[in-house]
Amino acid sequence: MALLEIKKFGCPTLRRKARPVEAITDEVRTLVDDMFETMYAAEGIGLAAPQVGLSLRVVVLDVSPGDPEVEATALINPELSQAEGEVVGEEGCLSLPGVVGDVNRAAQVQVDALDREGNVFSGMMSDIAARAVQHEVDHLNGVLVTDHFSAIKRNLLRSQLVALKREGGRQRRGPIYVDPVPEDNSKAGP
Ligand code: NI
Numbered sequence: 001m002a003l004l005e006i007k008k009f010g011c012p013t014l015r016r017k018a019r020p021v022e023a024i025t026d027e028v029r030t031l032v033d034d035m036f037e038t039m040y041a042a043e044g045i046g047l048a049a050p051q052v053g054l055s056l057r058v059v060v061l062d063v064s065p066g067d068p069e070v071e072a073t074a075l076i077n078p079e080l081s082q083a084e085g086e087v088v089g090e091e092g093c094l095s096l097p098g099v100v101g102d103v104n105r106a107a108q109v110q111v112d113a114l115d116r117e118g119n120v121f122s123g124m125m126s127d128i129a130a131r132a133v134q135h136e137v138d139h140l141n142g143v144l145v146t147d148h149f150s151a152i153k154r155n156l157l158r159s160q161l162v163a164l165k166r167e168g169g170r171q172r173r174g175p176i177y178v179d180p181v182p183e184d185n186s187k188a189g190p
Contacts, residue, residue, distance in 0.1 A: 001030075004038045004052040009096045009144065009161060010168025011053065018048075018055045018140040020077045024118040028058065032074045032116045035060045044094045046132040048139030051095050053171070059113075059136040063128045075121060078113035080137055082124075089131055093145045096164060099157060103148040105134045 007014055021028055031049065039047040039060055049058040057077045064070035085107025092100040108126040111133055115121045125133050135145065146154060146161065154161075 001037045002034050003041055004034050005171070006038065006042060006047075006094050007051055007053050007171050008164050008168035009099075009146070010165030011095075011171045013050045013053050013055050014095055014139070014144060014168070015142045016050065016055045017142050018050050018057045020057050021114075024076060024114065024116070028056075028076070029116055031056070031058060032060060032076075036062070036072060036074075039094075040065060042094050045128070046136045047094065048136045050139050050142075057140045059133070059140070061129065061132055061136065063132050073121065074116040075111065075113035075133070075136075076115065076118075078111055078133070078137055078140070080109050080111060080134065082110040084108050087131075091131065091135060091145050091148075093135070095168070096145065096161075099146065099160060099164075101145065101149040101153050101157075103131075103135075103145055105131045109134060 031054065035047050035049065035052060035058065038052060039045075039062070045063045045065070046059065046061045049056040059075040059078055060072070061075065062070070062072035083106035086104055087107045088102050088104050090100050091103045107130060108124055109130050111121065111123055111125050113121045138144070146157070149157070
C-alpha cells in the first residue's frame with residue numbers, strides 16, 4: 001500500500017467529470033487500498049479518486065473509523081437516486097484544508113455501485129453516510145463543497161481559496177497526476 005498525495009483546490013482533476021471504471025483490475029483494487037490508507041492517514045471519512053489526481057469514478061468511505069459496527073465501503077461507479085429530505089450541516093474537504101461551511105444535502109439517498117471485488121453494492125444511506133457519499137459523488141462530477149456555499153461565505157473565504165488554488169495549481173505536474181487536461185480554467189470556480 002502507498003500513501004497518495006491529496007490534491008488541493010486548484011488542481012485541474014478536481015474540476016473534471018471523472019470516467020467510469022471499465023473493469024475492476026488489480027490496479028483498481030490497489031487504488032482502492034491506497035485511497036483507504038490515504039484517507040485514514042489524513043483523518044478523513046471519505047475520499048474520491050480525483051482527490052488523488054485520478055479522474056476515475058472511485059470513492060472510499062468510512063464514516064466511523066475504528067467502529068467495527070460501521071463498515072468501510074469502496075464504491076466504484078456509484079449512482080445516487082431517491083434522494084429524500086433536506087438537512088444543512090457543516091462540511092469540510094481534504095482538498096480544502098481549513099475550509100468549512102454549511103452545505104444543504106439530502107437526508108437520505110439510495111446508493112448503487114460496485115464494491116472492491118466487483119460485487120453489487122446497493123443500499124440506502126442516511127445521516128453522516130448520506131452527507132459523505134453526496135460529497136464524494138460531487139467530487140466525481142467536478143463539484144466541490146465551496147460550490148454549495150453561499151456567495152457571502154465564498155467571499156469571506158476568498159483569500160484562503162486563492163492561496164489554496166496556488167498550491168493546488170502546482171500539483172498538476174505531480175508524479176501521480178496521470179490525466180492532464182487542457183489549460184481551460186473556466187470551470188475553476190471561486
Ligand atoms: Ni472532499
